Amino acid sequence: MKKKIVRIKDIAEKAQTSKGTVDRVLHNRGRVADDVRERILKIIEELNYEPNFIAQSLKSQRTFNLVALIPDPHVDPYWEAPKAGLEKAEKELRQYGIYISQLIFNPHEVTSFIAKAEEATKENPDGVLIAPIFYKEVLPFFKEWATKDIPYVLFNTQIEHVDPLCYIGQDSFQSGELAAKIICFGLQSPGSILVAHINEDISNSAHLITKEEGFRNYFARKAEREKFRIVTKEINFSEGTSLDMQLDQILTDEPQLSAVYVTNSKAFEIASYLERKGLNDIKLVGYDLLKPNLDYLDKEIISFLINQNPLGQGYWGIHQLANHLVFKKEIQPIKFLPLDIITKENLDYYLDPE
Amino acid sequence: MKKKIVRIKDIAEKAQTSKGTVDRVLHNRGRVADDVRERILKIIEELNYEPNFIAQSLKSQRTFNLVALIPDPHVDPYWEAPKAGLEKAEKELRQYGIYISQLIFNPHEVTSFIAKAEEATKENPDGVLIAPIFYKEVLPFFKEWATKDIPYVLFNTQIEHVDPLCYIGQDSFQSGELAAKIICFGLQSPGSILVAHINEDISNSAHLITKEEGFRNYFARKAEREKFRIVTKEINFSEGTSLDMQLDQILTDEPQLSAVYVTNSKAFEIASYLERKGLNDIKLVGYDLLKPNLDYLDKEIISFLINQNPLGQGYWGIHQLANHLVFKKEIQPIKFLPLDIITKENLDYYLDPE
DNA sequence: AAATTAGGTGTGTTCGAGCACGTTTTGAAA
DNA sequence: TTTCAAAACGTGCTCGAACACACCTAATTT
Structure with a gap:
């Protein structure tokens, strides 16, 4: 036995x-x-x-210094969760000699990113976890790390034609399809549907485009295009026109608007507008369990949120590095996290995992 | 640093x-x-x-013999997943001296359960993981294990007024509410909704009742009772009348039937009927990622499945015992697993976690 | 006064793997 | 045959915690 x-x-x-x-x-x-x-x-x-890796790791006493390059949570609270996730992982893995130094950059300033990435390189870490939101600027660093044999893990944003240890995140295309499915389930009568990219530099955000493609693909496959009209808008209100003015305009153009799909975590902006205007019948689907989103989810103005599990992205990113460095495990090049569908009723169980 | x-x-x-x-x-x-x-x-x-628990566990060499009391997966394939989960946990924890002996009983025969529970007690294990589907019969064993200071973890079925190390599973009431929310989202026009308990001995399955309560509670709170008529049926077709006959009858009584909520993993039985009769407009929500359910999910006859994460139940059950015995961690008395909403589009990510 | 006991305290071995270093063997050159 | 380096192999220490055991001292019993 x-x-x-x-x-x-x-x-x-x-x-x-x-x-x-x-x-x-x-x-x-x-x-x-x-x-x-x-x-x-x-x-x-x-x-x-x-x-016996217990004996192994007792003996080897080796420490691994990892670097995490993430955007500043103060600028965009979305990044609080990945930060928390990697801290959770660090706590679990300290026993195995894993140390992480966090390098926080400003997601709106390329120079800040480059400075931090250079700093990371200088530290000569044993591994890097990075949210590569600046596509062009990050490429030379990947090259340098590759020559130095420093493994790097990507999360949040998938980048083709580079060779990371692995990518952690979601399948954006599938994510768009899922959103379409949910909206489609909730709509019986015809109408138009808005795909909204809010306050985002689209040219540098391939994954938002991919989401939209997935979204449109669902309706295309269903051949229900005639029934639903899908319109895309980029909505920026940091400078110039206000949110309300832009949405007013959209509603004038599309009086039959019956649903909105927000491709990033800013669904609460739309929700606020819908609430103020008393537009209760427009279904709203967005991303991420940010506080303002959750408020509107609770009021059922946002119908569903898709959870990108950002905490899990940080957590698993570090774990993948540890699996590679400490436990010498084979790493799958892509780890897709589940596309969690969140509503008021099952929210609690996703808020602080473990 | x-x-x-x-x-x-x-x-x-x-x-x-x-x-x-x-x-x-x-x-x-x-x-x-x-x-x-x-x-x-x-x-x-x-x-x-x-x-340093690495050094600790290297030294102590202590082994822990756990016993898992679970129903036979050959009788009900639902139990394959918890079994796989606890085996996964065993693999991870073997390093820490965790061994599990599985005692499989027949979920339809009380005597089989009692025999195995006695066997478990005789083994004098360091901990027990159990799916306590026979309420009355399990109580004396809980008492005995308590006197012997053997910690036991419950999963799948929550039992009040006993003192397990913890319960792992879902909040059944909330689960019912969630199902209601989904169905409600998908239904605009009035109609009646069937709550179906299929091939289950209701008197011994408190959690199914609780699910129904949650389901009805949602509609009650919404005060949309007038709009939707909710009818409950127990459908048993192992002996006597066939499934089709019973459903034909229900459809005669409720010609406006627009949705079905199946409280256990047998949604595929209803799906099969709906497919054969060409009733494409009836929304169907059920539980668990069993093969036959997945087939109908793919065909979109089942709209959504709620995942009870049965694999996770086995996995976390063992892990909780290990956390208690090996790592001396404080254990929360209840660990609710997420109520995952599964549809064709996000199914893949839930199929084999990790 | 001698013997015993209890209260304190330090030392040494063990767990399994890793690695430095020491030792033996081999085969070829002197 | 002797010499010597390379190849092959064995020994012993280390990691941090746990625990048995040996040791010493002071108090108590005979």
Whole structure:
């Protein structure tokens, strides 16, 4: 019933040699006669030896200094969650010698990002976790880290044609499809649907475009395009025209508006407008469990939120690095996190996991 | 930047004593002069020493034999997932000396359950994970385990007025409310809604009743009762009348039927009927990612499934026992798992977690 | 006064893996 | 045959915590 743990010593005894030799075989350190190596390998196979990583990590005492490059949560509160996630992971993994230094940059200033990325490189870390929101600017750093053999994990924003240890985040296309499905389920009568990109520099946000593609693809596949008219708007109100004016205009153009899909975490802006104007029948779907979003979810002005699990992104990002560095596990190049559908009724269970 | 790990030896040196003495203080083993004890405690506080559990568990070599009492997956495939979950946990925790013996009982035979529960008791395990689907019969065992100081974790079915280490599962009431919310979102026009308990002994399944209460509560709160007529039916077709006959009857009584809520994992039975009869407009919501359910989810005959995360129940159940026994962590008496809303579009991410 | 006991305290070994270093063997050159 | 380096292999210490055991001292019993 109780399986005995197989130790290096056991292998050595069975192979009539010493643990030093077995150790050399295990770590390919050479200096072992071929016949002995063969014999030992066979026995390892036989007993299916698995290294005791408790003993391993006790011994190795090695510390790993990781760097996390994330946008400033004070500028955009969305980033609080990934930060919390990586801190949670750090706490769990400190035992295994994982240390993280956080480098926080301003998501609206490229120079700030570059400065921090340079700082990260200078630290010569054992691994990097990064939210690569500046596409063009991050590429040279990826190159440099690659030559220095520093593994880096991407999260939040997927970037093609680079070679990270892995990407953690959501499948944006699928995410758009999911939003479409939900809205479609809630709409019986025809009408128009607004896809809103709010306060976002679209040219630098490929994932928002991908979401929209997924969204439109759903309706295209359903061949219900005739029934629903889908219009896209970029809404920016930091400078110039106000939100209300822009939305007023949209409603004038689309009097039949029956649903709004907000592609980032700013659904509360639309919700505020709908509440003030008393437009209770317009379905609203957005992203992320930010405080203002949750308020409107509770009032049922926002119908559903899709959770990107930003905490999980930070948490798993660090864990993937640890799995690679400490536990030498094989890492899948992509880890898609679930597309959680959140409504007032199941919200609680997603708020602070674990 | 790098925090040094504080060891027992460090404390000993600072207190001008030996690690043996510090050890006695740490474990309250007595035989330490009062002044020395005070001094050591203060230093422990100061350096905020945290035991290195890697070294701890390497040394202690203690093994923990757990027992898992679960229904036979061959009788009801629902139980495959918890089984897989606890096996996953076992794999992760074997390093820490956790062993599990599975005792599988027939969920339709009380005697089988009692026999296995007795067997479990005889093994004198260090902890028990149990799906207590037989309410009355399980109570004496809880009592016995309590006197023997064997911690037990409940999952799937919550039982009041007993004192488990913790309960893992869902909030059934909330689960019912969630289902109501989804259905309500999808229905604009009036009609009647069927709550179906399929092939289940209701008298012994309190959680199904609770789900229905939550479901009805949602509509009651909304005061939309006038708009929607909610009817409950127990549908059993293992003996006597067939499923089709019973559903035909229901449809005759309720020609306006616009949605069905199945309280357990048997939604596919209704789906099969709806498909055969070509009733595409009836919304169907049920539970659990069983193969037949998934097929109908893919065909969009089932609109949404609520995931009880049965794999997670097994997984976390074992982990809670380990947290208690091995890591001496404080355990929350209830761990509600998220009420995941699953549809065709986000299904993939819930299928094999991790 | 000698013997015993209880109260304190320090030392040394163990867990399994990793690695430095020391030792033996081998084969080829002197 | 002797010499010597490279190859092959074994020994022993280390990581931090746990615990058995040995040790010392002072108080109590005979």
